[in-house]
Amino acid sequence: MGSTAAAAAITGCTPVRPGSSPAQSGSPAPFADGPNIQGAVPITLRINRNDHHLRIDPRATLLDCIRETVALTGTKKGCDHGQCGACTVHVNGRRVNSCLSLALLHDGAEITTIEGLGTPDALHPMQAAFLTHDGYQCGYCTSGQIMSAVALLKEPCGPTDADVKELMSGNICRCGAYQNIVAAIQHVRKKS
Numbered sequence: 625m626g627s628t629a630a631a632a633a634i635t636g637c638t639p640v641r642p643g644s645s646p647a648q649s650g651s652p653a654p655f656a657d658g659p660n661i662q663g664a665v666p667i668t669l670r671i672n673r674n675d676h677h678l679r680i681d682p683r684a685t686l687l688d689c690i691r692e693t694v695a696l697t698g699t700k701k702g703c704d705h706g707q708c709g710a711c712t713v714h715v716n717g718r719r720v721n722s723c724l725s726l727a728l729l730h731d732g733a734e735i736t737t738i739e740g741l742g743t744p745d746a747l748h749p750m751q752a753a754f755l756t757h758d759g760y761q762c763g764y765c766t767s768g769q770i771m772s773a774v775a776l777l778k779e780p781c782g783p784t785d786a787d788v789k790e791l792m793s794g795n796i797c798r799c800g801a802y803q804n805i806v807a808a809i810q811h812v813r814k815k816s
């Protein structure tokens with residue numbers, strides 16, 4: 625099974641051949657080695673300012689399409705049940721658990737993943753603060769923590785550490801780096 629076929633089997637998504645946009649053909653052809661997903665629907669996922677034309681099983685989650693089809697693996701799958709926050713991304717500027725969200729609901733929406741936040745040479749201030757404050761150990765939860773923390777900056781949140789902990793309570797860290805995560809977030813909040 626080729627990599628495209630494997631990804632499609634896992635996620636129910638397959639990329640559309642470049643140049644055969646859904647708008648042009650109405651029934652876009654998959655890559656030659658891609659399986660024909662029964663009941664698949666065309667969709668454009670706009671991730672980090674790039675459009676991805678896909679054919680997806682309507683039941684496919686946003687998380688699986690991001691990781692397995694678009695191959696942006698910075699977004700993590702932890703529980704796959706909406707309990708850990710490892711899969712957090714932004715949809716139109718708001719944080720979303722992508723494991724609980726159907727990709728079909730986000731046709732044309734502005735989706736941002738950790739890869740779209742900053743670059744190694746120009747980190748987002750929250751990424752830099754996590755580094756400075758050692759806001760991680762194994763790193764598995766970190767992309768979700770950072771995506772939640774960046775969204776939190778625009779949400780109504782009181783000034784105390786307890787306020788931050790409350791709004792970050794949907795993001796679990798098995799390594800227990802919570803104290804440093806809160807310190808990193810408070811550092812950015814005080815500077816912005």
Ligand code: FES
Nearest residue numbers: 702703704709723
């Ligand atoms: S993987 Fe989505 S909340 Fe855990």
Ligand code: FES
Nearest residue numbers: 761763797798799
């Ligand atoms: S740094 Fe390991 S789970 Fe959070």
